[in-house]
Amino acid sequence: MLKSFNPIIIIAGDPESVFLEIYFKSLKKNKFKNPLILIVNENILLKQMTALNYDFKINKLDINNLNSKKLNNRKINIIHVPFDKKFISKYIYQSFEKALLLTKKNNKINLINGPINKKKILKQQFLGITEYLDFKTNSKGKSVMLIYNKDLSVSPLTTHLPLKKVHKFISKKKLINHVQQITNFYKKRFNIIPKIGITGLNPHCESNFHKSEEEKIIIPAIKYLSEKKFKVSGPYAADTIFLKDKIKKLDVIIGMYHDQVLAPIKSIFGFNAINITLGLPFIRISPDHGPNLEMFLKNKSTPDSLIQAIKFLDK
Numbered sequence: 001m002l003k004s005f006n007p008i009i010i011i012a013g014d015p016e017s018v019f020l021e022i023y024f025k026s027l028k029k030n031k032f033k034n035p036l037i038l039i040v041n042e043n044i045l046l047k048q049m050t051a052l053n054y055d056f057k058i059n060k061l062d063i064n065n066l067n068s069k070k071l072n073n074r075k076i077n078i079i080h081v082p083f084d085k086k087f088i089s090k091y092i093y094q095s096f097e098k099a100l101l102l103t104k105k106n107n108k109i110n111l112i113n114g115p116i117n118k119k120k121i122l123k124q125q126f127l128g129i130t131e132y133l134d135f136k137t138n139s140k141g142k143s144v145m146l147i148y149n150k151d152l153s154v155s156p157l158t159t160h161l162p163l164k165k166v167h168k169f170i171s172k173k174k175l176i177n178h179v180q181q182i183t184n185f186y187k188k189r190f191n192i193i194p195k196i197g198i199t200g201l202n203p204h205c206e207s208n209f210h211k212s213e214e215e216k217i218i219i220p221a222i223k224y225l226s227e228k229k230f231k232v233s234g235p236y237a238a239d240t241i242f243l244k245d246k247i248k249k250l251d252v253i254i255g256m257y258h259d260q261v262l263a264p265i266k267s268i269f270g271f272n273a274i275n276i277t278l279g280l281p282f283i284r285i286s287p288d289h290g291p292n293l294e295m296f297l298k299n300k301s302t303p304d305s306l307i308q309a310i311k312f313l314d315k
Contacts, residue, residue, distance in 0.1 A: 006034055006106070006108045006109060007034060007035040007036065007037045007066075007071060007077075007109065008032075008034050008035070008036050008037070008109075008110060008111075008112060008310060008313050008314065009037050009039065009099050009102055009103070009109055009110070009111050009112070010023070010036055010037065010038050010039065010111075010112045010113070010114070010310075011039045011040075011095045011096060011099050011111070011112070011113040011114060012038060012039060012040035012041075012044070012045070012095070012114050013092065013095075013113055013114025013115050013116045013291070014088075014092070014114065014115060014116045014117055014121075014291045014293075015041070015044050015083065015085075015088065015091065016291070016293055016296050017114060017115050017116075017290075017291030017292060017293065017296065018291070018292045018295050018296060018301040019114030019115060019287075019291070019306075020040070020044070020045065020048045020049075020052075020114075021048070021052055021297070021299060021301050022287070022301050022302070022303035022305075022306045023038070023114075023303075023306065024049065024052060024054045024056070025301075025302075025303040026303045026306050026307050026310060027056065027073065027076070028054075029303065029307065030307060030310070030311075031073070032073055032310055032311075032314045033314050033315070034313070034314050034315070035068070035071035035072060035073060035077060036073055036076075036077060036310070037061065037066075037071070037077045037078070037079060037102075038076055038077060038078045038079070039078070039079045039081060039095045039098050039099055040078055040079075040080070040081065040095070041080065041081050041082065041083035041091065042058065042060065042078060042080045043083065044083060045058070045076070045078060046058070048297065051297050052297065052299050053299075056075065056076045057074075057075040057076070058075060058076055058078060059071070059075040059076065059077045059078065060078055060080060061077055061078065061079050063079050063098055063101065063102070079098055081094050081095050081098065082094070088120065088121065089120070089121045089122075089123065092116055092121045093121075096113070096132075096133075096136070099111055099113075100136060100137070103281065103282045107281065107282070109282060110282050110283040110284070110285070110313050111282055111283070111284045111285070112284075112285045112286065112287075112306075112309050112310065112313070113129065113284065113285075113286050114286070114287070115286060115287070115289060115290045115291045115292075116129065116291065117290075117291055117293075118160065127159050127160040127161065128145075128159050128160045129277075129284075129286070130143050130144075130145050130159055130277050131143070131159065133277060133280055133284055134279070134280070137280050137281055139279055139280055139281075141174075141177075142177055142181065142279040143181075143277055143278065143279040143280055144177070144178055144181040144182060144277070144278040144279050145159055145275065145276075145277060146182060146185070146252075146275075146276045146277075146278055147261070147262060147265055147273050147274070147275055147276075148273060148274050148275075148276050148312075149265070149269050149272060149273040151269075152247050152250065152251070152252070152253070152265070152268070152269075153251065153252045153253075153265075153273075154252065154253045154254075154255065154261035154262065154264075154265045155178060155182060155252060155253075155254050155255070155261070156254075156255050156256070156257055156258045156260065156261055156262065157169075157170060157174060157175060157178055157254060157255065157256050157257070158170065158256065158257050158258065159258055160258060161257065161258070163257065166201070166256060166257045167201060167213060170201065170213055170217055170218075170256055171217060172217050172220055172221045172224070175198070175217065175218065175221040175254070176221055176224065176225060177279075178254055179196055179198075179221075179225050179230055179232055179254070180230075181278045181279045182194060182196065182252055182254075182278065183196070183230055183231075184278075185276075185278050186251065186252075192251075193230075193231050194231065194251035194252050195231045195233075195249065195250050195251050195252075196230070196231060196232045196233070196250065196251065196252045196253070196254060197232075197233055197234050197236055197241055197246070197249075197250045197252070197253045197254070198218060198221075198222060198232060198233070198234035198235055198236065198253075198254045199234065199235060199236050199237070199238045199241055199253065199254065199255045199256060199260060199261070200212075200213070200214045200218060200234070200235035200236065200237060200238065200256070201213045201214065201218070201256040201257075202214065203237070203238075203239070204237050205218075205235045205236070205237050213256075214235050218234070218235045218256075219235065222234055222235070238255065238260050241253060242264040242268070247268075271287075271289050271302070271304065271305045272304065272305070272308070273305070273308075274286070274287065274305060274308050274309045274312060275287070276312075283313065285309045285312060285313065286309070287305035287306045287308075287309055289305060
């Protein structure tokens with residue numbers, strides 16, 4: 001039964017993204033230890049396999065009767081999801097429902113999902129998949145987005161918010177939870193207490209127009225965390241924290257908003273990173289790129305980020 005083995009559950013995501021292409025390439029290039037189970041519509045899989053000139057055999061699974069003896073990565077193991085192109089959001093949500101059902105049956109299962117078009121699928125109900133999974137698992141706002149690279153990781157305190165709203169969603173409580181979740185992850189995964197640098201919100205960490213968020217929120221949170229023996233420092237001005245002499249001294253940089261830390265990390269590492277959601281009952285990872293619809297079926301996308309994601313869980 002499912003409890004006796006630890007497959008990696010993979011949601012294919014947007015039906016017109018490059019994800020299946022990079023999935024095929026990942027299987028061709030690597031031999032993974034743990035069985036991979038792909039949640040996908042079978043017809044979508046077969047059509048893209050034909051269009052991209054791949055020839056994998058399919059092992060169709062029954063979600064209610066998974067048998068570890070029938071699982072290996074010589075075939076593509078799939079759990080089929082019905083698909084109607086008029087209801088793409090329904091297809092995505094059903095895919096996640098099946099994945100979440102499996103994680104409830106086995107708490108050692110972790111999850112990878114392919115990218116989706118957030119505006120088209122989530123329809124303003126959630127800011128992103130991080131928030132959607134936080135809601136579905138009743139994690140009460142404790143989930144954290146970590147863009148992980150072994151040399152330097154980053155984490156935005158707020159995720160897919162319009163810039164004008166960011167200051168309203170920053171709080172001492174949220175910043176403390178962020179540091180705690182990241183520290184616990186590093187301790188459990190790597191047996192280290194990470195050195196975390198925290199940016200300010202305002203240019204040069206100051207404001208001439210009102211009492212700054214640095215004074216009201218960020219500095220008090222850093223003081224509290226330092227007293228609790230967390231390895232935190234800051235606030236740092238966002239325009240200098242990514243200088244080489246500073247990042248050599250840090251394991252993680254927490255920024256106040258999405259592009260404040262994701263733009264620099266992608267400039268440094270490109271897509272050589274993975275998006276990990278912390279604070280859920282399981283680890284959720286997605287490759288650090290979007291659907292890339294303009295490259296759909298062109299067979300030119302690199303699988304590096306997905307390979308990293310699978311290898312991170314393939315223990």
